[in-house]
Amino acid sequence: MNMAGIDPKQQAVLTAAWTAFSTYGFRKTSMDDIAKGAGMSRPAVYLHFKNKEAIFRTLVQGYYARAQADIAAALAADGSLGAKLAAAFAGHGGAAMESMMSSPHGMELLETSMSVAGETIVEGEAALSALYAAWLQAEADAGRVKLPAAPQDMARVICACLKGIKKSAAGYAAYRADVSSYAALCAQALEA
Known part of the structure; x- marks a missing residue:
């Protein structure tokens, strides 16, 4: 899990931590596991991160930063409304989604996200929702979409549905299929 602009x-440490969390789960991963994976001593890891919770929060922040960039690029690209939404919704999950859903500890990692990085998730989801809302407003102003509700409300529903798909999918292939279907449904509903 690469993050731009990071030491x-x-x-x-972040790459090693993600590998360890995916392999062993959050609870069973130790700072020693992370240090070994990073090719560092445990004290060296502590120079960069207070504990594994801080590492996990940084990973979640990186996920949201990447998702924002991917969504913004998808919504700004040329193409049909359906293609834009399909790309944006795929970016919403990001590359981390396949890794998490392929892990035998995926559900634990999702649960850990809320307990360890709840505030970071709330902030990240708000940023993604604001991104969708601004795009929806601009598209409505240009006459390219029709909005059945306020753009902020529509954006909140989009994010909530994507979160629901993530939590209920039986695996990554099912997740991708459901996200694609949802993008098609949204495109049809929003078509001007």
């Missing part, structure tokens, strides 16, 4: 040693 290479911190990136090594």
Whole structure:
């Protein structure tokens, strides 16, 4: 899980942590596991992160930063409304989704996200919702979409539905299929 603009040693810790969390689960991963994976001593890891909770929160922040960039790029790209939404919704899940859903500890990692990084998630979801709302408003103003409700409300529903798909999918392939279906449904509903 690469994060732009981060110190290479911190990136090594984050990459090792994600690998360990995916392999062992959050609870069973130790700072020693992370340090070994990063090729560092445990005290060296503590120079960069207070504990594994801080590492996990940083991973969640990175996920939201990447999702924002991917969604913004998808919504700004040329193409049909359906193609834009399909790309944006795929970016919403990001590359981390496949890794998490492929892990035998995926559900634990989702649960850990809320307990360890709840505030970060609330902020990240608000940022994604604001991004969708601004795009919906601009598209409505240009006459390219029709909105059955306020753009902020529509954006909140989009994010809530994507979260529901993530939590209920039986695996990554099902998740991708459901996200694609949802994008098609939204495009049809929003078509001007």
